[in-house]
Amino acid sequence: MASNDTTPSMSKAHGTPTVTAQGEGPKLSRPFLLRPEDSCACVIFGASGDLTSRKLIPALYNLACQDLLPPGFAVIGCANTPMHDESFRDHMCQRVKHSPEVLVFRQRLWDEFVPALHYITADFEDPAGYQQLGQRLSEMDREHGTNSNRLFYLATSPSFYATIAKNLAQHGLVSRRSGAAGWTRIIIEKPFGHDLESARRLDEVIHTVFDEAQVYRIDHYLGKETVQNLLAFRFANAIIEPIWNRHYVDHVQITAAEMLGVEHRGKYYEEAGCLRDMFQNHLFQLMALVAMEPPVRHYGQSVRDRKADVLRAVLPISAKDLAEVAVRGQYGPGEMQGKPVPGYRQEPDVAPNSSTETFAVLKLLIDNWRWANVPFYLRSGKRLPQKMTLIAIEFKRVPHLFFSETPQDQIEPNVLTIRIQPNEGISLQLGAKMPGPEMYLRQMQMNFSYSDAFGEFPATAYETLLLDAMQGDPTLFNRSDAVELSWQILEPVLEAWQATRAGTAFPNYAAGTWGPVRADTLLARDGRAWKNATTLPRFYVTEADA
Amino acid sequence: MELVVEKMDDVTVVILPGEELDASNAKEFKSDMAPLLQAQAKVVFDLSQLRFVDSSGLGSFLSCLRQLNATGGDLKLCGMSQRVRALFELVRMHRIFDIYTTRDEAVRAFQPERGPQE
Numbered sequence: 001m002a003s004n005d006t007t008p009s010m011s012k013a014h015g016t017p018t019v020t021a022q023g024e025g026p027k028l029s030r031p032f033l034l035r036p037e038d039s040c041a042c043v044i045f046g047a048s049g050d051l052t053s054r055k056l057i058p059a060l061y062n063l064a065c066q067d068l069l070p071p072g073f074a075v076i077g078c079a080n081t082p083m084h085d086e087s088f089r090d091h092m093c094q095r096v097k098h099s100p101e102v103l104v105f106r107q108r109l110w111d112e113f114v115p116a117l118h119y120i121t122a123d124f125e126d127p128a129g130y131q132q133l134g135q136r137l138s139e140m141d142r143e144h145g146t147n148s149n150r151l152f153y154l155a156t157s158p159s160f161y162a163t164i165a166k167n168l169a170q171h172g173l174v175s176r177r178s179g180a181a182g183w184t185r186i187i188i189e190k191p192f193g194h195d196l197e198s199a200r201r202l203d204e205v206i207h208t209v210f211d212e213a214q215v216y217r218i219d220h221y222l223g224k225e226t227v228q229n230l231l232a233f234r235f236a237n238a239i240i241e242p243i244w245n246r247h248y249v250d251h252v253q254i255t256a257a258e259m260l261g262v263e264h265r266g267k268y269y270e271e272a273g274c275l276r277d278m279f280q281n282h283l284f285q286l287m288a289l290v291a292m293e294p295p296v297r298h299y300g301q302s303v304r305d306r307k308a309d310v311l312r313a314v315l316p317i318s319a320k321d322l323a324e325v326a327v328r329g330q331y332g333p334g335e336m337q338g339k340p341v342p343g344y345r346q347e348p349d350v351a352p353n354s355s356t357e358t359f360a361v362l363k364l365l366i367d368n369w370r371w372a373n374v375p376f377y378l379r380s381g382k383r384l385p386q387k388m389t390l391i392a393i394e395f396k397r398v399p400h401l402f403f404s405e406t407p408q409d410q411i412e413p414n415v416l417t418i419r420i421q422p423n424e425g426i427s428l429q430l431g432a433k434m435p436g437p438e439m440y441l442r443q444m445q446m447n448f449s450y451s452d453a454f455g456e457f458p459a460t461a462y463e464t465l466l467l468d469a470m471q472g473d474p475t476l477f478n479r480s481d482a483v484e485l486s487w488q489i490l491e492p493v494l495e496a497w498q499a500t501r502a503g504t505a506f507p508n509y510a511a512g513t514w515g516p517v518r519a520d521t522l523l524a525r526d527g528r529a530w531k532n533a534t535t536l537p538r539f540y541v542t543e544a545d546a
Numbered sequence: 547m548e549l550v551v552e553k554m555d556d557v558t559v560v561i562l563p564g565e566e567l568d569a570s571n572a573k574e575f576k577s578d579m580a581p582l583l584q585a586q587a588k589v590v591f592d593l594s595q596l597r598f599v600d601s602s603g604l605g606s607f608l609s610c611l612r613q614l615n616a617t618g619g620d621l622k623l624c625g626m627s628q629r630v631r632a633l634f635e636l637v638r639m640h641r642i643f644d645i646y647t648t649r650d651e652a653v654r655a656f657q658p659e660r661g662p663q664e
Contacts, residue, residue, distance in 0.1 A: 066638035103642055104612050453569050455605015 036470040038183070039072030040149035041140040043133065045164055046156035047077025047088070047119060051189070053095040055220070056155065057117075058102045059462035064113040065103050068463075070470060072145030076136055077119040078129070079156075088119035116144065124160045130171035137173065148175070148182025151469055155189055162205040169209040176211055187216040187469050190281045191272065192478070195494060196487035203480050216469045217478040221282045223461035226420045226450065228476070230289045230391075231298070233418070233426065241294070243395070244370075250413060251375045253392040253531055254286050257384040259336060261511065262358065266349030274328075274360040275494060278380040280486045281478070282389075284311060286420070287376055288482075290391055291366050304479045311485035313368040317492045324525075326493050329359030329516040331383040332507030341383065341511045355501040358382045359515045361522055362493070377523060379530065383511035389420040392531040406441040417531065424450040547574050551582065557653045558586040562596050567603030576606040583610055587619035590652040594625030604639055611643065620644070624652035 042060075044052055063069050077088050093114065097105045120136055122129025140146045152168065154161050165186070168174050175181045188206070193199025206215055221227055234240055243249070256278055262269045269277065288307035295302040317325055332343035344350055344358050359381030366376065395414040403411070415429040427447040434440045468476055502508075508516040514532050523529055550561040560582070567575060583589065591607070593599075599607075611621045624646040626634070634640040646652035 065642050067641055068638065103608065104615050106615075106642065109641065451605075452573060453602060455572060455602035455608070 041146040048079035048081035074144040223465040327361040328357040330506040334511030565597040568600040572602040
């Protein structure tokens, strides 16, 4: 490995302070973030796009508000939409002002931040654009003291990733070693590849330009507080680990349900579908965090090694078993919150006979010591009745019940529900005695709510990830092998679904319902049921979350 | 939560009554403040009685600031003990809020020609 860019530039971005005055009240013990030591310029390719104005600039502004940007910092937005520094700044100001994800818009803080924003109009395939970029980067070094450190962010269509990487190298804008010449890192948005073959091809190109240690494949799910809390919940609580295995866990459900349809993304979604859009990255990452062995430390490769182990242990899906372990669906016309909505095939830029799945279920088995024979049911879909991303861990039933007044089948197993979003928190379903002379039992919930415990701090999840990339900490980013393993798991399903078009079998669920009937029967065959609105207590509301 | 509210010219000063604002009362504070924030644009929180605030308390301040900000109003803080100030700095909220030493300074800062002291 040529680069020495493998460890964070400081011991860790996150610390645990304890600030107390002698004898005064409780102490604060809240993770906090440290400002990166290395100055840098962040070049955003695709800066005129939605991601930049909706997520990236609000995240950078939030960091600026908290004095968490490096001492010397500049942004160069780069896209082929004609703009100059001033018009780019005005455009970003309008978006940040009205963004629900900024801490708060303060004109004085924006005025401090905005001189760091720059823009160049460039075609990603035109060498002139890279020459101009090189000149502007030198200017940034002089004007903002960015010390030749470069953080490239690919927020473009994936079709440009390879082109941009090659051009950066050809124009001498990449340093493979950190040192006096500065460091170079590259953040690459999902999707990374379209399938196993294309992911490998893209990796080959990227690795001709960058060492793996310089590559940060971003999945914003991993920046969410609730996702990071999975590690804390599992490994900072001694009571959890002993029951986190096949002896106590009956099965695991991971659901990412959206109320929205395909909206204006029809063109992209027709090529992607639910498996590529949600499973290959978000759902597999959640599964890996739930199932991983304890890492040795919380930075560097340790967490990524353990997550890759999980993906490596997933039993391959064979074509003959496909019907037993996979379900696909596509929404037809229906109703969302009392209003009629069109079916997927009626959405803009969608083929009238489209076979693209907008809903999918996979039943996966992790073939290792901890999880042997514990099914992981993964589900995602659009136009479902609720917006919710959750992990439900259902434990085994008690071996014997002596409460004769309550029928055995009314005693449900313990379920630990981790709500990733919305209403972030964790609840544990327990059996409890109802008040009264009889020994009647019912289920109740012990609930931890993030907003109650920690207040509401708006954040885009990109703050953490951008900060980590600036500090050289890859823990929350996807590594090459994990991406490849994810595609390997999906490959048989993608191929089979590609080969057998759904045709008249689609649409097979109405918008506003919980997907096709087969999604329920897949679990019912195993004697289980999805944790939906009717089985989840009051933590999910349908209105206002769409 | 019994909030003491005083009016100084067109500025509403809220004196936080307790020594602690944390997970046990931050939600109540926020809901008690909601009607006042709807009716007032210039608000000062006097924190001189406050000895401890945790992240949920800070979150409630931020929520109040966001609410006022959305309707063109503003919130200023004053009377922080050194310890509370240290907590604001620790979680890097001190730049987001306009913080003044005394109540008079905070109220006067709502005059257009004056800016934050810190």
